[in-house]
Amino acid sequence: MGDITIKELAQKLGVSISTISKALSNSHEISAATREKVLAGVRKYKYTPNPNASSLRKKRSNTIAVIIPEVADSFFSQALKGIESIAQNVDYHVLIYLTYESFYKERMILNEIKSGRVDGVLMSISSETSNSHHITALRDRNIPIVFFDRVLEETETAKVVTDDFESSFKATEHLLERGCKHIAYLSTSRHLSINNDRRNGYLEALVKHNIDPSKHTVVQCSNHPEYNLGMVRKLLQQEERPDGIIASIEKLTSSIYDVCKELNISIPGQLKVITFSNLDIASILSPSLTTITQPAFEIGRTAAAILLKALQKKKLAIRNERIVIPSVLVKRGSTN
Amino acid sequence: MGDITIKELAQKLGVSISTISKALSNSHEISAATREKVLAGVRKYKYTPNPNASSLRKKRSNTIAVIIPEVADSFFSQALKGIESIAQNVDYHVLIYLTYESFYKERMILNEIKSGRVDGVLMSISSETSNSHHITALRDRNIPIVFFDRVLEETETAKVVTDDFESSFKATEHLLERGCKHIAYLSTSRHLSINNDRRNGYLEALVKHNIDPSKHTVVQCSNHPEYNLGMVRKLLQQEERPDGIIASIEKLTSSIYDVCKELNISIPGQLKVITFSNLDIASILSPSLTTITQPAFEIGRTAAAILLKALQKKKLAIRNERIVIPSVLVKRGSTN
DNA sequence: GGAAACTACGAAAACGTTTTCTTAGTATTT
DNA sequence: AAATACTAAGAAAACGTTTTCGTAGTTTCC
Numbered sequence: 001m002g003d004i005t006i007k008e009l010a011q012k013l014g015v016s017i018s019t020i021s022k023a024l025s026n027s028h029e030i031s032a033a034t035r036e037k038v039l040a041g042v043r044k045y046k047y048t049p050n051p052n053a054s055s056l057r058k059k060r061s062n063t064i065a066v067i068i069p070e071v072a073d074s075f076f077s078q079a080l081k082g083i084e085s086i087a088q089n090v091d092y093h094v095l096i097y098l099t100y101e102s103f104y105k106e107r108m109i110l111n112e113i114k115s116g117r118v119d120g121v122l123m124s125i126s127s128e129t130s131n132s133h134h135i136t137a138l139r140d141r142n143i144p145i146v147f148f149d150r151v152l153e154e155t156e157t158a159k160v161v162t163d164d165f166e167s168s169f170k171a172t173e174h175l176l177e178r179g180c181k182h183i184a185y186l187s188t189s190r191h192l193s194i195n196n197d198r199r200n201g202y203l204e205a206l207v208k209h210n211i212d213p214s215k216h217t218v219v220q221c222s223n224h225p226e227y228n229l230g231m232v233r234k235l236l237q238q239e240e241r242p243d244g245i246i247a248s249i250e251k252l253t254s255s256i257y258d259v260c261k262e263l264n265i266s267i268p269g270q271l272k273v274i275t276f277s278n279l280d281i282a283s284i285l286s287p288s289l290t291t292i293t294q295p296a297f298e299i300g301r302t303a304a305a306i307l308l309k310a311l312q313k314k315k316l317a318i319r320n321e322r323i324v325i326p327s328v329l330v331k332r333g334s335t336n
Numbered sequence: 337m338g339d340i341t342i343k344e345l346a347q348k349l350g351v352s353i354s355t356i357s358k359a360l361s362n363s364h365e366i367s368a369a370t371r372e373k374v375l376a377g378v379r380k381y382k383y384t385p386n387p388n389a390s391s392l393r394k395k396r397s398n399t400i401a402v403i404i405p406e407v408a409d410s411f412f413s414q415a416l417k418g419i420e421s422i423a424q425n426v427d428y429h430v431l432i433y434l435t436y437e438s439f440y441k442e443r444m445i446l447n448e449i450k451s452g453r454v455d456g457v458l459m460s461i462s463s464e465t466s467n468s469h470h471i472t473a474l475r476d477r478n479i480p481i482v483f484f485d486r487v488l489e490e491t492e493t494a495k496v497v498t499d500d501f502e503s504s505f506k507a508t509e510h511l512l513e514r515g516c517k518h519i520a521y522l523s524t525s526r527h528l529s530i531n532n533d534r535r536n537g538y539l540e541a542l543v544k545h546n547i548d549p550s551k552h553t554v555v556q557c558s559n560h561p562e563y564n565l566g567m568v569r570k571l572l573q574q575e576e577r578p579d580g581i582i583a584s585i586e587k588l589t590s591s592i593y594d595v596c597k598e599l600n601i602s603i604p605g606q607l608k609v610i611t612f613s614n615l616d617i618a619s620i621l622s623p624s625l626t627t628i629t630q631p632a633f634e635i636g637r638t639a640a641a642i643l644l645k646a647l648q649k650k651k652l653a654i655r656n657e658r659i660v661i662p663s664v665l666v667k668r669g670s671t672n
Numbered sequence: 673g674g675a676a677a678c679t680a681c682g683a684a685a686a687c688g689t690t691t692t693c694t695t696a697g698t699a700t701t702t
Numbered sequence: 703a704a705a706t707a708c709t710a711a712g713a714a715a716a717c718g719t720t721t722t723c724g725t726a727g728t729t730t731c732c
Contacts, residue, residue: 003451003477005718016682021720029680048451052397053718056388056687063431071420072413081408084434088441093453095399096432098420105424115339115384116688117429141339257620279617284593286622341688352712357690367710389688392717452718 004045013041024049055116063093064307065113067123069101069150074250074278075296076124079148082300083122090308101189101223103128110134114141120307124150127189127223144310144318148303149294153193156320160303164194167292167327168201171246171274174290176209178335180244180272184217184235188248198248198276217242221249229255236263236271243271244335250277253289273334276327287333294327340381349377360385391452399429400643401449403459405437405486410586410614411632412460415484418636419458426644437525437559439464446470450477456643460486463525463559480646480654484639485630489529492656496639500530503628503663504537507582507610510626512545514671516580516608520553520571524584534584534612553578557585565591572599572607579607580671586613589625609670612663623669630663 010017015034023030023038030038041047055061066083068076080096087094095118099106106126113121114137121138123145132152138145144157151159168185175183185202188195199218206216219235221228232255235242245256253275257267265271267287274290275282282289302323310318346353351370359366359374366374377383391397402419404412416432423430431454435442442462449457450473457474459481468488474481480493487495504521511519521538524531535554542552555571557564568591571577581592589611593603601607603623610626611618618625638659646654 003718007718017719018683018721019681022681025720031680034680048447049720050392050451050718051453052388052392053687054720056386056392056689057718057720059687061388066432070417071407072410072417074408077408077413080432081406081434084407084432088434091448093448094432096402096416096420096430098417098424111384112427112429115386117387254617254620281590281615281617281621284590284622285617285620288622339688343688353689354691354713355711358711361690365710370710385690386688389717390690392719393688393690395717 003050004047006047006049009041009045009047012045013037059116061093061117061119062091063095063118064120064122064304064311065095065097065109065118067097067099067106067109067121069099069124069126071096071098074280075149075294078278078296079124079300079303082297082302083304086301086304086308090312092308092311099126101126101128103130107134110138114138114143118143119311121145122148122303122307124148125152125192126150127192130191144307146303146307146318148299150192150194158303158306158318158321158323160299160306160323160325161194162294162299162327163324164197164327165201165204167276167329168198168246169205170201170329171292172202172205173209174329174331174335175244175246175272175274176205176211178244178268178272180242181211182215182217182240182242183211183244183246184219184242186219186221186232186245186247186249186252188221189223190220195248198246202246221252225251225255228252229259232256233259233262236260236265241265241271245271245273247273247275250275250279253277253279253285257285267334268336272336274329282330283332285334287336290332290335291330292327293330295325298325339386340383342383342385345377345381345383348381349373395452397429397453397455398427399431399454400456400458400640400647401431401433401445401454403433403435403442403445403457405435405460405462407432407434410616411485411630414614414632415460415636415639418633418638419640422637422640422644426648428644428647435462437462437464439466443470446474450474450479454479455647457481458484458639458643460484461488461528462486463528466527480643482639482643482654484635486528486530494639494642494654494657494659496635496642496659496661497530498630498635498663499660500533500663501537501540503612503665504534504582505541506537506665507628508538508541509545510665510667510671511580511582511608511610512541512547514580514604514608516578517547518551518553518576518578519547519580519582520555520578522555522557522568522581522583522585522588524557525559526556531584534582538582557588561587561591564588565595568592569595569598572596572601577601577607581607581609583609583611586611586615589613589615589621593621603670604672608672610665618666619668621670623672626668626671627666628663629666631661634661 006017006020010020020038023035071077084094097109103126132155135155146158148160187199219231236259260267277291278296282291342353342356346356356374359371407413420430433445439462468491471491482494484496523535555567572595596603613627614632618627
């Protein structure tokens with residue numbers, strides 16, 4: 001039993017092809033009686049329109065692409081979940097692509113999808129991405145794109161982000177309140193605007209509280225766990241080691257806890273720690289971890305909603321807006 | 337600048353449509369000279385074939401669907417990563433669908449994709465799924481399916497799983513070795529074969545070591561965190577409370593740790609804990625968590641490889657085989 | 673009561689490819 | 703030298719829809 005085509009169905013029902021097509025799209029040209037007849041036939045013979053034929057003719061695929069650096073990550077997996085939940089509601093399909101933080105892959109992927117496979121794109125850029133030629137190419141083809149979390153500032157479109165600057169600022173102040181004198185910031189890629197926002201929030205808080213600039217420490221981390229572990233170890237082994245850490249990457253948490261155990265540094269006694277993280281088991285770490293928790297699911301939902309709403313309209317134009325959904329600082333044992 | 341079609345390109349190059357199509361598929365009917373000319377034109381005008389037209393004609397979409405209950409979960413997100421990595425290599429596209437453990441949604445999704453949108457399906461069934469009518473419908477349409485992790489035993493196709501029975505057996509023996517006398521098993525849905533395998537491994541180990549049947553405790557958990565928390569609390573509040581726990585669901589970890597803190601039960605002193613989990617931060621929990629770690633990424637890769645290899649062949653037939661990739665028991669603080 | 677508008681449907685064009693069928697020209701065989 | 707096979711290309715059919723266009727038959731309007 002293969003598929004039944006509209007032609008075969010038309011024959012069985014004794015109506016024309018166009019009648020069926022129109023009936024299924026609730027055209028007013030079709031009388032209630034024949035519409036019913038068609039619907040009955042559709043049910044009886046389990047007819048479903050071929051999506052490729054339909055997309056070809058309609059120039060619309062009912063599919064969006066989600067392009068993210070990584071999925072085995074609490075933020076991105078939750079965001080993806082948010083996106084999928086919206087898409088499912090409006091009968092859109094979701095293609096997933098991972099860039100593994102590679103600009104090269106990101107370009108390849110965008111190139112692959114720019115010819116009618118998708119109606120729109122949701123994207124969080126790779127940490128290597130520094131220019132927007134590949135994005136422009138997409139938009140030239142009239143494929144709208146909405147950024148979430150890791151945005152490309154120079155592109156004029158909707159961007160759904162969290163309040164990175166403020167979160168970081170508050171986190172820093174929280175550490176200062178708890179008595180930290182020397183706070184280090186573990187940064188991610190310098191190309192990412194979220195990283196710069198976070199770093200600036202951190203720096204500004206230090207300045208506001210008159211912290212000696214010699215105590216401003218920004219450690220540049222990478223995508224390589226080994227390298228990062230080394231950096232953390234180096235940081236905590238030095239003479240004037242910090243008494244507070246703000247980590248911009250969730251994956252650094254393990255490194256920090258491990259190094260502290262290795263070097264016999266007590267958390268929060270000798271070192272207080274805050275991480276940008278969405279892990280719900282942060283509370284059962286030892287000690288429980290103070291986090292800046294991003295509204296990942298909500299960010300995904302919002303970005304998807306904006307894109308899909310735009311796609312419903314005839315004249316699709318996405319406003320160049322910035323939607324900020326605040327993170328929350330969850331204070332736990334590691335900053336006690 | 338919209339897309340350029342094959343027709344327009346043909347005009348510009350002064351060749352026929354079919355020549356271009358053939359040149360691009362390396363047909364021997366095209367001379368080296370014209371092939372070069374065509375390729376140059378393709379580059380110059382940035383021509384990419386429209387995938388819908390191509391799929392329609394070729395009856396092949398170069399797309400697979402991944403259907404899983406959840407993505408914000410360390411196992412599934414890693415498996416998805418494995419799948420995507422294979423698909424990217426062979427230029428296949430990946431549609432993602434979440435069932436949220438709902439049989440109803442699972443059926444809807446399969447119904448949606450069964451008419452040419454995808455060439456094949458990779459799936460881990462929902463915990464509610466108890467029959468395979470919806471799967472049969474897919475296969476009637478000649479769409480192959482490969483199961484991973486949560487398989488439907490009755491369906492004849494490839495299944496990529498881990499050694500649930502053995503893992504559970506070993507985990508139970510590990511607890512017995514560490515002196516546990518009363519071990520409880522926290523189960524997931526009774527419909528899932530992996531759950532039954534794990535439970536049987538647990539039971540068999542108890543029998544082998546002559547544990548009194550009154551000390552066999554299987555707690556049936558659900559998909560509702562609240563409910564599960566209640567069950568765990570009830571379990572640990574009872575008179576004859578267990579001194580060992582094997583949790584079949586990663587998400588139960590938090591509940592167990594929380595309840596222990598609440599009731600002042602020390603891990604591993606009064607209760608030893610093992611969880612089926614892929615969280616890489618299990619090592620920095622307090623105490624660090626002994627886990628049965630599944631080869632999630634490998635499972636995803638393997639399942640994808642089998643499906644995609646089958647799709648390359650003319651006559652697609654997937655052997656009814658069972659591929660077992662072993663989990664590893666990582667002994668840590670919670671069973672010390 | 674004739675023109676105009678509307679209703680309900682079918683025929684045919686169109687979407688952009690891939691593939692099959694032809695064909696003109698050249699090379700090979702007998 | 704005629705018959706045959708091969709080469710390289712184009713013309714046209716096909717994939718399964720949606721949409722435009724055309725048209726009988728009916729209703730509405732002066």
